[in-house]
Amino acid sequence: MSFLFTPLRQFAGALLGNDSPRQLAAGVTLGMMLGLVPKGNLIAVALGMLLFGLKVNRSAGMVAAVLFSAIGTFTDGFTHRIGKDVLETAWLQGAFVAIYDMPLGPWIGFNNTVVMGSLLLAIYLSYPCYWFSAFSFEALQPKVAAYLRRYRVTRVLLGLQLTTKWQEA
Amino acid sequence: MRIFRWGYLLPRLAILCVLWAASEHGTAWLLKWSITSAGPALTGARVDVAETRASLLHTRVAIKGLEIADPDQAMQNLASVELVELNLDTAALLRKQAVVNHGIIRGLRFGTARETSGELPPTEAVAPRATRSHVARDATAQAAAYAANWLADVEKKLSLDARGQFESVRLAEELAAKWPAECESLSAAAKLLKSGVEQLTVETKAANQNPLRNAEFLRALPGRVKSLQQQTQDLQARLQELPGLVEADRQRVIAARERDERFIRDQLSVEALDASDLTAYLLTEQLDGPVRELVEWLGWARKIIPSKGQAPKFERSRGENILFAGVKRYPDVLVRTIDLHGVAQVGGRPLEIAGTLTDFTTEPQLHGQPLRLRLVTQGPLPIQVQAVIDRTRETPRDELLAVCNGLAIPGMSLGKPEHMSLAVSQSTAALQIALLLDDEKLTGNIELVQKSVDITPHLAQRLGTPEIQQALTASLGRVNEISTQVVLTGTLAKPQVQISSTLGPTMQNALHSTVVAVIDRQRERILASARAQTEQHLTAMRSTVDSLTAEVAPLLAQPEQMLAKLLGPDLAQPFSAEQFGRLPAGSLFK
Numbered sequence: 195m196s197f198l199f200t201p202l203r204q205f206a207g208a209l210l211g212n213d214s215p216r217q218l219a220a221g222v223t224l225g226m227m228l229g230l231v232p233k234g235n236l237i238a239v240a241l242g243m244l245l246f247g248l249k250v251n252r253s254a255g256m257v258a259a260v261l262f263s264a265i266g267t268f269t270d271g272f273t274h275r276i277g278k279d280v281l282e283t284a285w286l287q288g289a290f291v292a293i294y295d296m297p298l299g300p301w302i303g304f305n306n307t308v309v310m311g312s313l314l315l316a317i318y319l320s321y322p323c324y325w326f327s328a329f330s331f332e333a334l335q336p337k338v339a340a341y342l343r344r345y346r347v348t349r350v351l352l353g354l355q356l357t358t359k360w361q362e363a
Numbered sequence: 364m365r366i367f368r369w370g371y372l373l374p375r376l377a378i379l380c381v382l383w384a385a386s387e388h389g390t391a392w393l394l395k396w397s398i399t400s401a402g403p404a405l406t407g408a409r410v411d412v413a414e415t416r417a418s419l420l421h422t423r424v425a426i427k428g429l430e431i432a433d434p435d436q437a438m439q440n441l442a443s444v445e446l447v448e449l450n451l452d453t454a455a456l457l458r459k460q461a462v463v464n465h466g467i468i469r470g471l472r473f474g475t476a477r478e479t480s481g482e483l484p485p486t487e488a489v490a491p492r493a494t495r496s497h498v499a500r501d502a503t504a505q506a507a508a509y510a511a512n513w514l515a516d517v518e519k520k521l522s523l524d525a526r527g528q529f530e531s532v533r534l535a536e537e538l539a540a541k542w543p544a545e546c547e548s549l550s551a552a553a554k555l556l557k558s559g560v561e562q563l564t565v566e567t568k569a570a571n572q573n574p575l576r577n578a579e580f581l582r583a584l585p586g587r588v589k590s591l592q593q594q595t596q597d598l599q600a601r602l603q604e605l606p607g608l609v610e611a612d613r614q615r616v617i618a619a620r621e622r623d624e625r626f627i628r629d630q631l632s633v634e635a636l637d638a639s640d641l642t643a644y645l646l647t648e649q650l651d652g653p654v655r656e657l658v659e660w661l662g663w664a665r666k667i668i669p670s671k672g673q674a675p676k677f678e679r680s681r682g683e684n685i686l687f688a689g690v691k692r693y694p695d696v697l698v699r700t701i702d703l704h705g706v707a708q709v710g711g712r713p714l715e716i717a718g719t720l721t722d723f724t725t726e727p728q729l730h731g732q733p734l735r736l737r738l739v740t741q742g743p744l745p746i747q748v749q750a751v752i753d754r755t756r757e758t759p760r761d762e763l764l765a766v767c768n769g770l771a772i773p774g775m776s777l778g779k780p781e782h783m784s785l786a787v788s789q790s791t792a793a794l795q796i797a798l799l800l801d802d803e804k805l806t807g808n809i810e811l812v813q814k815s816v817d818i819t820p821h822l823a824q825r826l827g828t829p830e831i832q833q834a835l836t837a838s839l840g841r842v843n844e845i846s847t848q849v850v851l852t853g854t855l856a857k858p859q860v861q862i863s864s865t866l867g868p869t870m871q872n873a874l875h876s877t878v879v880a881v882i883d884r885q886r887e888r889i890l891a892s893a894r895a896q897t898e899q900h901l902t903a904m905r906s907t908v909d910s911l912t913a914e915v916a917p918l919l920a921q922p923e924q925m926l927a928k929l930l931g932p933d934l935a936q937p938f939s940a941e942q943f944g945r946l947p948a949g950s951l952f953k
Contacts, residue, residue: 278683306684308682309682311682
């Protein structure tokens with residue numbers, strides 16, 4: 195039961211100040227990247243592993259991933275053009291061929307125009323996203339925390355967190 | 364600062380290991396699901412798998428109890444396999460390719476019985492193995508039908524009795540009935556005339572006794588005599604005309620007889636029977652099934668391994684996969700070699716087969732090598748089969764070669780029992796099959812040489828005259844070997860078949876000349892019978908007329924003389940002075 199509520203609990207904890215705004219911003223940024231990139235390739239797997247492996251707020255990242263997955267489908271036309279331009283760049287062909295010919299090369303999925311385009315778009319947006327998220331969380335976290343503490347649901351979720359910590363102890 | 368949260372990572376690594384272990388089974392399940400769901404789309408019937416095992420770690424796949432149902436027979440398998448073992452190339456898997464360097468198929472069987480129906484639900488049903496070819500409806504079938512009609516026609520001619528239809532016989536019968544009545548009438552008229560003349564003579568004599576009293580009679584006598592003379596002359600004229608009339612009737616009968624002869628010659632003429640027609644008649648039904656089966660297998664192979672552009676592609680739905688210049692493309696699925704071991708039923712007996720299947724791929728144009736199948740039987744019946752399915756070019760090309768020596772052919776009946784059939788004994792045969800399907804163009808040659816055969820002809824009752832039976836038996840008794848060749852042309856959808864065999868010319872030589880001779884004799888017999896009938900009637904007619912002439916001529920001659928006497932000097936001066944009571948000149952007494 196506790197396992198099922200963990201993402202919500204962590205997100206509530208993040209908003210209440212358990213994680214720093216930088217961790218939240220990094221989670222959102224990685225989630226944004228994961229959401230934008232089509233799944234079913236090693237790039238998406240690597241982004242997922244980074245999200246779950248690095249010391250970032252994965253709840254914020256997952257929320258961002260879901261949100262940007264929905265947005266990502268509308269940007270396919272744009273990302274396809276970006277990816278096609280990059281993948282057809284003559285001076286990069288040697289590098290692409292070398293990567294593609296490596297073991298697991300075709301599984302990376304970088305030769306797909308939308309994957310490449312969305313990855314580049316995600317990288318391009320990563321710093322603004324991080325900066326904006328960090329700024330927002332720094333500004334909004336105290337107010338949101340005060341607001342959320344008034345609700346019983348938040349207290350229940352925090353209680354679950356405390357219980358979990360007590361069990362771990 | 365610690366970047367990695369080991370307390371967080373380690374449990375997830377453990378979960379990953381569990382997932383890895385599950386994937387071993389998951390891959391097997393996925394493989395089974397792929398085979399059973401994609402198989403029916405290719406074969407047109409159910410594809411069942413008993414068990415699958417797949418190991419990503421060892422890159423090995425095993426499929427147990429694979430059964431491919433026959434789309435034409437729901438309770439029978441097209442092929443079944445006990446075990447398929449495939450060793451996948453690990454390096455190729457890392458490059459997103461399924462390459463089997465070596466595989467083994469064990470327990471391959473064809474036409475085994477199924478426990479459950481292999482029929483697909485109506486919504487999933489796809490076209491059967493191949494559309495039924497029209498092998499039996501082409502020129503060969505027409506030739507067979509022609510030969511069957513020829514035999515039926517011969518039967519009809521042999522049993523034909525056209526005497527009732529002869530005009531000459533009918534006319535001769537009519538005339539034979541007419542002339543006796545005519546003669547009777549003439550004879551009666553002659554007799555009546557004679558009696559009339561005799562009566563007149565008597566009456567004249569009586570009248571001459573007393574001329575005065577019979578003056579009226581004597582005055583009318585010359586007229587009556589002349590009338591009787593006229594009647595006599597008429598009868599004589601009719602009698603004289605009789606030979607001419609008889610001759611005219613005879614000529615009519617002869618003319619009718621000539622027409623009858625022409626009619627019967629037309630009716631009993633035998634058209635030439637071509638040896639190829641007879642071959643088609645004897646062998647089309649026997650060969651139609653196997654030839655159609657072969658063509659259907661080719662069609663099935665064409666459907667299973669489609670040509671360029673028809674192979675199913677599972678494209679990524681988002682974006683486009685760029686093929687970089689300089690990247691060598693390999694097919695996604697490639698089976699380099701598979702050893703085959705199994706059992707096949709040939710000529711009703713099971714034979715162990717072994718062979719290899721090489722270069723099977725979903726993208727043959729990338730691979731550049733055609734699929735090759737080599738099968739060899741082991742045991743007393745050596746059969747070699749080689750198939751090349753080439754999809755490397757723009758147009759697909761399928762080739763099949765099969766050689767079999769010592770094939771046991773069971774006894775069989777050729778032809779149709781209602782006309783003529785041949786009972787061919789059990790024999791051994793050498794079979795060679797060479798088929799080529801280049802795009803849609805079909806060419807093929809099938810040769811079958813049967814040795815040590817005994818052939819017994821069976822003829823329908825009407826056709827089975829001792830003479831024909833004897834001629835066929837003698838001719839076929841000399842045949843010890845039958846060589847049959849089937850040439851296939853046309854297209855896969857509309858194959859054309861030409862059948863030639865040594866059996867046809869042998870039969871044609873024996874049958875045609877004998878039948879022609881028998882029918883010639885039949886014709887001559889019918890004509891002779893008709894001639895005899897007409898001659899009999901004509902002779903009877905002639906004799907009737909002759910006897911009438913012999914009978915009537917004297918009857919007419921006598922009255923003529925009598926009438927001449929009546930018209931003698933007495934009638935010249937019917938009423939002399941003496942007759943009226945005056946004495947003749949110089950008479951002393953009155």
